[in-house]
Amino acid sequence: MSMDKRKFFIINRQSLVDAFKWICSIGFDKSFVVEVRPLTRTDAQNRLLHALFGDLAHQAKWQNEKLTAEQWKMLMISAHTIATKEPNKMVIGLEGEVVNLRESSAKMSVARLNSLIEYVQCWAVENGVVISNR
Numbered sequence: 001m002s003m004d005k006r007k008f009f010i011i012n013r014q015s016l017v018d019a020f021k022w023i024c025s026i027g028f029d030k031s032f033v034v035e036v037r038p039l040t041r042t043d044a045q046n047r048l049l050h051a052l053f054g055d056l057a058h059q060a061k062w063q064n065e066k067l068t069a070e071q072w073k074m075l076m077i078s079a080h081t082i083a084t085k086e087p088n089k090m091v092i093g094l095e096g097e098v099v100n101l102r103e104s105s106a107k108m109s110v111a112r113l114n115s116l117i118e119y120v121q122c123w124a125v126e127n128g129v130v131i132s133n134r
Contacts, residue, residue, distance in 0.1 A: 008022070039110050040107060040109060041105065041106070053070075053076070054132075059129045059130065060072075060124070060127055076116070078102050080115070084115060
């Protein structure tokens with residue numbers, strides 16, 4: 001990573017100090033953006049979640065119909081939003097369809113994605129889906 005671009009993961013006091021020192025050292029000859037936000041999902045969480053959606057696609061049905069992994073993803077994120085009492089919004093789409101303006105899993109925090117994974121796993125077990133060891 002070049003000196004112009006640096007990413008810090010603030011996980012303890014020392015990492016915060018290191019980030020602050022680097023910010024103080026960059027000078028004012030260039031403009032920079034400093035963004036502080038919660039850590040979003042990890043690669044391991046992402047792999048697990050998509051493996052779960054694959055298991056659902058191969059083994060489960062919804063309303064007596066097989067769904068793709070992507071369709072299971074939409075269905076589960078929507079259900080998880082309702083189950084956890086998060087804000088949700090349904091609108092009529094541009095072609096008259098019903099659209100759920102759901103949250104994005106890519107923008108979920110680590111904790112929020114853990115909650116979604118746990119929700120999917122519970123649903124899978126309750127509905128006879130064997131979770132693979134991927």
